[in-house]
Amino acid sequence: MIIVNGKEYPYQGKSIQWILETLKLEPSMVIVEHNQRILEKNQLSTEMEKGDQLELITFLGGG
Amino acid sequence: MKKRQYGGILMKNKDQLQLGDHFFNSRLLVGTGKYENHDIMKKSIEASGTEMVTMALRRGDLKNPKENVLNFIPENMTLLPNTSGARNAEEAIRIAKIARAAGCGNFIKIEVISDQKYLLPDNYETIKATKALASEGFHVLPYMSPDLMAAKEMEKAGAKAVMPLGSPIGSNRGIENKGLIKILINEIKVPIIVDAGIGKPSHAAEAMELGAKAVLVNTAIAASKDPIEMARAFDYAVKAGRLAYLSKFGEVKARGDASSPLTGFLRKEQ
Numbered sequence: 001m002i003i004v005n006g007k008e009y010p011y012q013g014k015s016i017q018w019i020l021e022t023l024k025l026e027p028s029m030v031i032v033e034h035n036q037r038i039l040e041k042n043q044l045s046t047e048m049e050k051g052d053q054l055e056l057i058t059f060l061g062g063g
Numbered sequence: 064m065k066k067r068q069y070g071g072i073l074m075k076n077k078d079q080l081q082l083g084d085h086f087f088n089s090r091l092l093v094g095t096g097k098y099e100n101h102d103i104m105k106k107s108i109e110a111s112g113t114e115m116v117t118m119a120l121r122r123g124d125l126k127n128p129k130e131n132v133l134n135f136i137p138e139n140m141t142l143l144p145n146t147s148g149a150r151n152a153e154e155a156i157r158i159a160k161i162a163r164a165a166g167c168g169n170f171i172k173i174e175v176i177s178d179q180k181y182l183l184p185d186n187y188e189t190i191k192a193t194k195a196l197a198s199e200g201f202h203v204l205p206y207m208s209p210d211l212m213a214a215k216e217m218e219k220a221g222a223k224a225v226m227p228l229g230s231p232i233g234s235n236r237g238i239e240n241k242g243l244i245k246i247l248i249n250e251i252k253v254p255i256i257v258d259a260g261i262g263k264p265s266h267a268a269e270a271m272e273l274g275a276k277a278v279l280v281n282t283a284i285a286a287s288k289d290p291i292e293m294a295r296a297f298d299y300a301v302k303a304g305r306l307a308y309l310s311k312f313g314e315v316k317a318r319g320d321a322s323s324p325l326t327g328f329l330r331k332e333q
Binding site for chain 1: 094095096097098104117118119120121122123125128129130131132133144145147161164165232233259279280281282285
């Protein structure tokens, strides 16, 4: 099991890049936090491990 | 993310807003929420003359991904990400760190809210977050309820400005606590920026006339019928209020005091 944006998903042993592609998210649109650590765009090939947490964060309008 | 410039440089003989070691020519900060679309938002930001823009950071909606708002903020703007959504200091600190790691620079607006009815900020948690983030090199601008002791604590903790609310967020009610804000203006050395509640250009001018160093406006511009023209109106109002403050007001009197001479009338001498 892995956790993406607070929700549990089955562990499939894939890279973060693969998860983004599956969710149809452009890497330029999100900030990727892997186990509370921000990843650079060139680190997205990192493989997910069981129990890993991923936060896909974006900037929205706000005041 | 493209490299952005954070804050301008000190200019001689220019009335600038100073936040830490950064200098701004505009005293109007604007938010990016509630716009009908990103195009109108971008044009409104440009029309406002602002140099500092706020935005929020959220968990992405995986089913309905939206365009990153940063792509629509003009490149010469200093970014002021806010920690909205945080209910305590810890959450605010986490959001601030993510924003900085994402390339937003060192400025952060701390917004900690646990009251969902009036959206009033939690001064106690805000002081804690200010302390923690200032010690890590952030330029902290805390949003707060106008309380002198809390403002002093924030200043002591290293805040680069203190941002009291005029009235609840998005209420457009104007400056309902003028007296308290004036006390902060008199007693706090870092700039006072009135944030929240400003609904009309006249409210912004009023804040500046009181001696606020800047104002932050979002809803009043974004939710108007013509945000681009309203942004321009706010630009004028902030400049007018600032000029008036610097020019110092005449005395307030209980009775009339004629502006024209009281001699030489064209009538029979008494």
